[in-house]
Amino acid sequence: MEKFHILHLFTSAPNLSPFDVNMAADAGWHTLAPYTSLEVGDIAGLVQDAMFSRSPSGIKRTGIFIGGRDMGVALQMLEEARKVMFPPFQMSVLADPSGAFTTAAGMIAAVGTRLRRDHAADWKGMNSLILGGTGPVGMAAAILAAELGASVTIMSRSAEKALAAVENCRTYAAGGDALSLAGAADTDKAEQLAGADVVLATAAAGIEVLGAAEIAAAPVLKVAADVNAVPPSGVAGLEAQHDGTPLPGSQSGAVGVGALAIGNIKYQVQHQLLRQMRESDEPVYLHYESACEVARKYAAERDG
Numbered sequence: 001m002e003k004f005h006i007l008h009l010f011t012s013a014p015n016l017s018p019f020d021v022n023m024a025a026d027a028g029w030h031t032l033a034p035y036t037s038l039e040v041g042d043i044a045g046l047v048q049d050a051m052f053s054r055s056p057s058g059i060k061r062t063g064i065f066i067g068g069r070d071m072g073v074a075l076q077m078l079e080e081a082r083k084v085m086f087p088p089f090q091m092s093v094l095a096d097p098s099g100a101f102t103t104a105a106g107m108i109a110a111v112g113t114r115l116r117r118d119h120a121a122d123w124k125g126m127n128s129l130i131l132g133g134t135g136p137v138g139m140a141a142a143i144l145a146a147e148l149g150a151s152v153t154i155m156s157r158s159a160e161k162a163l164a165a166v167e168n169c170r171t172y173a174a175g176g177d178a179l180s181l182a183g184a185a186d187t188d189k190a191e192q193l194a195g196a197d198v199v200l201a202t203a204a205a206g207i208e209v210l211g212a213a214e215i216a217a218a219p220v221l222k223v224a225a226d227v228n229a230v231p232p233s234g235v236a237g238l239e240a241q242h243d244g245t246p247l248p249g250s251q252s253g254a255v256g257v258g259a260l261a262i263g264n265i266k267y268q269v270q271h272q273l274l275r276q277m278r279e280s281d282e283p284v285y286l287h288y289e290s291a292c293e294v295a296r297k298y299a300a301e302r303d304g
């Protein structure tokens with residue numbers, strides 16, 4: 001009998017995300033096993049338990065998904081899992097806490113398309129503000145934009161929280177010290193907007209973080225993107241399905257990318273990563289960078 005594809009889903013949260021469960025089943029994982037309220041210290045034992053119970057051919061049909069709400073914890077769990085395995089007992093692992101890696105990747109890819117097609121530019125050198133940027137989606141987007149050469153400022157209602165988010169990004173990004181990352185409080189927003197080429201709105205659902213007057217006063221804004229699909233939009237006048245649509249009220253010719261346009265790419269990326277784990281002959285360890293690679297390739301093929 002052919003062995004089933006088994007995905008072990010680890011999370012530091014009390015529950016798995018039903019979104020992730022559906023995505024895994026639709027990517028062909030047959031058996032989904034949840035492990036909740038985990039700590040980083042629990043990972044080695046669980047991985048060893050899984051790896052020694054199947055033959056090398058069965059191990060190729062076994063994978064690990066890491067969810068949860070915390071980017072740092074998820075990346076530490078991924079590293080713990082990778083460290084404890086050795087040939088031929090290596091399972092593929094994907095970390096996507098709170099959907100943040102695939103969502104941020106979708107946002108970075110969609111904005112990259114708009115920069116290229118509407119402004120003959122790319123991420124390199126773009127002054128970028130991440131509004132409501134202290135959550136997992138904002139921090140993952142900050143790392144990815146900075147890795148592509150942007151100068152990134154994470155904004156928050158609290159300056160301390162913004163600076164702590166920057167420190168977290170530096171800790172968890174490869175080469176974090178070399179990235180152009182800064183933190184600022186929302187009270188500095190007008191000053192920051194004076195030089196902003198790109199605004200990414202990544203605050204909690206249903207909160208407007210960029211208002212109509214702020215858009216009108218942003219002199220060099222090229223693209224504003226919003227991941228929040230719950231009304232009101234995070235960016236005034238930007239609708240969820242907008243994708244390269246002129247941003248209402250912009251004096252600088254900015255275009256907008258809404259939550260559904262980003263969500264479409266996020267969906268494709270998560271599906272492709274889950275399939276890659278299932279189909280790869282060699283073990284793969286996937287996180288925000290792999291998500292961004294897949295997202296940019298998908299957007300380039302789709303949008304030219």
Ligand SMILES: NC(=O)c1ccc[n+]([C@@H]2O[C@H](COP(=O)([O-])OP(=O)(O)OC[C@H]3O[C@@H](n4cnc5c(N)ncnc54)[C@H](OP(=O)(O)O)[C@@H]3O)[C@@H](O)[C@H]2O)c1
Nearest residue numbers: 099103132134135136137156157202203204205227228263
């Ligand atoms: N489109 C998609 O496919 C997709 C997928 C996943 C998630 N999402 C969306 O992505 C967004 C970010 O998700 P997340 O999990 O990273 O968010 P989160 O952690 O819940 O919130 C991000 C930040 O929003 C700020 N915030 C919270 N309440 C606020 C308020 N009342 N006023 C102003 N700012 C407030 C907080 O920053 P400070 O306290 O530092 O100010 C918080 O750290 C959400 O809107 C979520 O729905 C979209």
